[in-house]
Amino acid sequence: MNTNLIELSDKQATAARLAEYELICFPANPWSADMVLGTLMTGFAYLVETEYGYALGRVSYEIAELLILGIFPEHRGKGMGKALLAEFIAETKRKHYTVPLEKIFLEAMADNTAALRLYTSAGFTEIYRRKDYYAVGSDGVIMELGL
Numbered sequence: 173m174n175t176n177l178i179e180l181s182d183k184q185a186t187a188a189r190l191a192e193y194e195l196i197c198f199p200a201n202p203w204s205a206d207m208v209l210g211t212l213m214t215g216f217a218y219l220v221e222t223e224y225g226y227a228l229g230r231v232s233y234e235i236a237e238l239l240i241l242g243i244f245p246e247h248r249g250k251g252m253g254k255a256l257l258a259e260f261i262a263e264t265k266r267k268h269y270t271v272p273l274e275k276i277f278l279e280a281m282a283d284n285t286a287a288l289r290l291y292t293s294a295g296f297t298e299i300y301r302r303k304d305y306y307a308v309g310s311d312g313v314i315m316e317l318g319l
């Protein structure tokens with residue numbers, strides 16, 4: 173896998189590029205360039221970007237969050253999500269700001285079978301369910317991975 177860790181020096185260009193990826197991977201509810209930029213501006217965001225997909229994370233003290241993970245449609249179902257998630261976890265472990273990282277949190281839609289399988293097989297476990305978070309009948313599943 174050709175993995176490039178992007179230096180977030182050009183945040184506006186990065187945000188515009190990710191907004192395009194969002195339209196491809198999450199056509200029903202994409203993050204806009206402004207939403208991505210707001211996250212990048214915190215200074216604690218990090219991005220793993222490959223030719224197959226991308227993962228955006230953020231660190232807050234001892235907790236990291238996986239905010240977005242998308243594999244481009246033509247590359248799905250071939251183990252690329254697994255590889256990208258492994259790279260995201262490895263990159264997270266390299267982060268150290270004020271205190272050592274202890275956990276990664278993420279949230280997925282309860283009916284996103286592929287995502288839940290991907291995260292479960294990487295060792296994430298469900299810790300909370302937000303009822304009707306995305307829409308009536310569409311819960312949010314919050315998962316964590318200990319580092």
Ligand SMILES: CC(C)(COP(=O)(O)OP(=O)(O)OC[C@H]1O[C@@H](n2cnc3c(N)ncnc32)[C@H](O)[C@@H]1OP(=O)(O)O)[C@@H](O)C(=O)NCCC(=O)NCCS
Nearest residue numbers: 241242243248249250251252253254280286287289290293
């Ligand atoms: C979810 C997503 C990242 C998975 O990526 P992928 O490259 O297709 O996944 P992989 O091929 O690495 O497979 C990972 C696991 O998911 C399972 N899986 C993949 N696609 C699946 C599908 N359509 N239905 C059920 N399980 C699926 C695989 O069998 C594998 O499970 P295993 O570890 O138990 O063998 C990808 O489908 C995607 O980008 N979807 C749109 C964006 C999205 O929903 N992102 C997650 C937001 S929380």
